[in-house]
Amino acid sequence: xxxxxxxxxxxxxxxxxxxxxxxxVYGYLLSRCRDRSVAxxxxxxxxxxxxxxxxxxPVSIGWLVGVARHKLVDHWRRQAREERLLRAVGDAAxxxxxxxxxxxDVLRARQVLGExxxxxxxxxxxxxxxxLSVPDAASVLGRTVHAxxxxxxRARRELRRLYEEADHHV
Numbered sequence: 218x219x220x221x222x223x224x225x226x227x228x229x230x231x232x233x234x235x236x237x238x239x240x241x242v243y244g245y246l247l248s249r250c251r252d253r254s255v256a257x258x259x260x261x262x263x264x265x266x267x268x269x270x271x272x273x274x275p276v277s278i279g280w281l282v283g284v285a286r287h288k289l290v291d292h293w294r295r296q297a298r299e300e301r302l303l304r305a306v307g308d309a310a311x312x313x314x315x316x317x318x319x320x321x322d323v324l325r326a327r328q329v330l331g332e333x334x335x336x337x338x339x340x341x342x343x344x345x346x347x348x349l350s351v352p353d354a355a356s357v358l359g360r361t362v363h364a365x366x367x368x369x370x371r372a373r374r375e376l377r378r379l380y381e382e383a384d385h386h387v
Contacts, residue, residue, distance in 0.1 A: 298346035337372035
């Protein structure tokens with residue numbers, strides 16, 4: 218595998234290219250997400266993905282920044298899915314006139330979702346955040362449609378129970 222001129226001289230090792238690219242990739246991500254911990258996580262994800270998907274041709278800083286761009290877009294999509302779920306939960310509580318109360322409800326819902334078992338989180342996210350049909354969610358989860366419907370019923374029940382518990386502790 219060759220290394221292009223914008224990353225390092227021909228014949229340099231892959232780690233040397235990664236070392237030279239690290240400040241630029243991190244800087245690219247930090248300037249766009251403005252959160253150091255997120256930028257650090259995404260930089261790590263970028264280099265792990267790059268190591269798994271090395272191109273046949275030369276590795277360049279530009280290529281690594283492109284991988285970082287994809288990781289950032291994936292991060293934003295995950296955030297958008299979470300926000301859609303929280304808005305959906307918040308919309309159910311639209312009877313409240315105080316927007317601050319609705320914001321607190323959304324925060325509480327996010328916390329409660331994070332406390333659910335992973336299979337419940339996955340099922341609710343696929344169905345309500347990603348907008349997949351039950352058969353499509355079942356396919357992603359590797360379950361039958363009937364098993365996925367039952368999982369969703371249990372997940373919604375647990376979400377409601379934990380949410381109401383959290384409401385009583387506030």
